[in-house]
Amino acid sequence: MKKQPNEAVRTLRKIIGQTQAEFAxxxxxxKDAVVSWETGRxxxxxxxARRIALVTGVDGRSLQMGVSVPFxxxxxxxxxxAADFENHKQxxxxxxxxxxxxxxxxxxxxxxxxxxxxxxRPDGETVRHRLPGLMDAFAQxxxxxxxxxxxxxxxxxxxxxxxxxxxxxxxxxxxxxxSRGKPEALAAAGFQxxxxxxxxxxxxxxxxxxxxxxxxxxMKWPKPAAMHLAERxxxxxxxxxxxx
Numbered sequence: 448m449k450k451q452p453n454e455a456v457r458t459l460r461k462i463i464g465q466t467q468a469e470f471a472x473x474x475x476x477x478k479d480a481v482v483s484w485e486t487g488r489x490x491x492x493x494x495x496a497r498r499i500a501l502v503t504g505v506d507g508r509s510l511q512m513g514v515s516v517p518f519x520x521x522x523x524x525x526x527x528x529a530a531d532f533e534n535h536k537q538x539x540x541x542x543x544x545x546x547x548x549x550x551x552x553x554x555x556x557x558x559x560x561x562x563x564x565x566x567x568r569p570d571g572e573t574v575r576h577r578l579p580g581l582m583d584a585f586a587q588x589x590x591x592x593x594x595x596x597x598x599x600x601x602x603x604x605x606x607x608x609x610x611x612x613x614x615x616x617x618x619x620x621x622x623x624x625x626s627r628g629k630p631e632a633l634a635a636a637g638f639q640x641x642x643x644x645x646x647x648x649x650x651x652x653x654x655x656x657x658x659x660x661x662x663x664x665x666m667k668w669p670k671p672a673a674m675h676l677a678e679r680x681x682x683x684x685x686x687x688x689x690x691x
Contacts, residue, residue: 452487453513459505460485463532474498475595503527504535559585582663589662606658611668614653620646 460470460481467485471478476495483489491511500507505527506518518524519531541547566577593599617625623640626633636652644650658666 450487450490451513453484453491453510454515455510455513455517456481456491456499457485458515459499459503459510459517459527462527462529463503464529472597474502475592504531504539586663593660602660606660606666609658609667611656612653613656614651616649616651618646619644619648619650622650622652 460467463470465473467481468478471481474495475498480489480495484491491513493507493511496507496510499505499510500520504520506520509517517527519527521531521534541550562581563578566581569575593602619641622633622638626638626640632654633652636654638650638652656668658668660666
């Protein structure tokens with residue numbers, strides 16, 4: 448049976464003003480996948496039809512049928528329009544992308560709590576120790592999502608905002624040893640070897656540290672001890688005022 452081009456996908460993409468590459472990133476697919484649907488080389492899967500419907504508010508069934516113009520999921524059935532896309536974004540995902548992200552973060556936190564706590568509760572006497580495997584599955588999903596949605600540069604930009612300046616005092620011999628491994632990093636901190644300095648003499652440098660991408664682990668710097676003490680003092684003072 449000869450496969451037919453999916454005109455619904457092509458029409459939808461043009462209605463919302465996306466190129467094939469832009470549409471692919473928006474739904475976490477490859478550009479080749481979008482091309483293959485539109486040319487009929489491959490059929491649109493139910494999973495991707497559901498995702499496209501979730502993103503745009505289009506009727507997923509009409510996408511899979513490949514009709515020339517897809518339908519909207521609005522109460523009054525009609526051909527999908529650019530206005531439907533704008534209404535769907537605001538009603539389902541918030542007025543701004545950041546507002547939507549904050550709301551979804553709360554939902555995901557609840558989901559992760561349920562998954563993690565379920566993983567540590569034994570199912571009978573045989574199924575135990577599922578947490579490490581669950582965390583690995585989560586880390587793999589994070590890596591796939593980062594790649595499929597081309598999020599690498601944006602993640603690095605956010606991590607760069609967590610830059611932390613740390614003062615460190617070491618003997619010259621230790622700085623020299625570090626410089627052999629990472630000369631660029633130490634040069635950025637102002638390190639320049641001085642042969643006149645003895646191995647045991649001390650040097651203080653201020654290093655700028657940026658956390659790396661590590662899904663499943665904390666990518667935030669721990670608070671300095673002074674900050675913890677200040678918070679404790681503040682909490683203590685607050686309790687006194689409340690008691691009064």
